[in-house]
Amino acid sequence: MRKPLIAGNWKMFKTTEEAKAFAASFKKIYESSDIQVAICAPFTQLGALKEAFKGTDIKVGAQNMHFAEEGAFTGEISAAMLQEIGVDYCIIGHSERRQLFAETDETVNKKLHKAFLAGITPILCVGESLEERDADRAFDVVKSQLVKGLEEITAAQAEVLVIAYEPIWAIGTGRTASPEQANEMCGFIRDVIDGLYGEIVADKTIIQYGGSVKPSNATEIMNMEEIDGALVGGASLVPEEFIQIVNF
Numbered sequence: 001m002r003k004p005l006i007a008g009n010w011k012m013f014k015t016t017e018e019a020k021a022f023a024a025s026f027k028k029i030y031e032s033s034d035i036q037v038a039i040c041a042p043f044t045q046l047g048a049l050k051e052a053f054k055g056t057d058i059k060v061g062a063q064n065m066h067f068a069e070e071g072a073f074t075g076e077i078s079a080a081m082l083q084e085i086g087v088d089y090c091i092i093g094h095s096e097r098r099q100l101f102a103e104t105d106e107t108v109n110k111k112l113h114k115a116f117l118a119g120i121t122p123i124l125c126v127g128e129s130l131e132e133r134d135a136d137r138a139f140d141v142v143k144s145q146l147v148k149g150l151e152e153i154t155a156a157q158a159e160v161l162v163i164a165y166e167p168i169w170a171i172g173t174g175r176t177a178s179p180e181q182a183n184e185m186c187g188f189i190r191d192v193i194d195g196l197y198g199e200i201v202a203d204k205t206i207i208q209y210g211g212s213v214k215p216s217n218a219t220e221i222m223n224m225e226e227i228d229g230a231l232v233g234g235a236s237l238v239p240e241e242f243i244q245i246v247n248f
């Protein structure tokens, strides 16, 4: 059976002191269960969080990485640098990276390959804009992101991959996809994985929903059959809110 993953994406929020304070409070209210929990934090907070979560089963993730081994890429971070800290996950291809930092399906694909080589589990983000949904292109857009993003990714890698369906129109807007809409797309994503790698792999791939997940809607979303977790932005910043989602 798939173990659901609820991951916080802190985006560009929290200093190291604030991250440590979050970890201290969260550990007090967190109880380990059959839900995997992770916090994807800014690069400078990853080491502190690994240290703070030592002895727990809470995982730590980055929000981006470069696809090159090393080189003259000012401001970038390599997979080996994340691996050295012991980072478990890395979000790849978040829509904010695609929209604001010119991330393409090609760079997403290169990053996925590098993450796997470093033993880091990628959380591959896909999702359509409002214009694309209104034009009835949501399924084509998501399929294309998957097919291009997963080029030459093996079945063994696809089995451990996490995919996050994040409709751009539901991110940070307070507007959530309905549980049915989210479930429909997550089911479609599983069908695409089935088409690429077969049913055994598709049954194992974790498919999350992300976009304005909060304590008040987490239960309904998490209870949908095709949804194996959530990628939570704003509501992951406050321990007392995030724990309610984790304990949906």
Ligand SMILES: O=C[C@H](O)COP(=O)(O)O
Binding pocket: 009, 094, 166, 170, 171, 172, 173, 174, 210, 211, 212, 213, 231, 232, 233, 234, 235
């Ligand atoms: O990665 C997380 C998503 O962008 C969702 O963010 P949000 O929960 O603040 O809407």
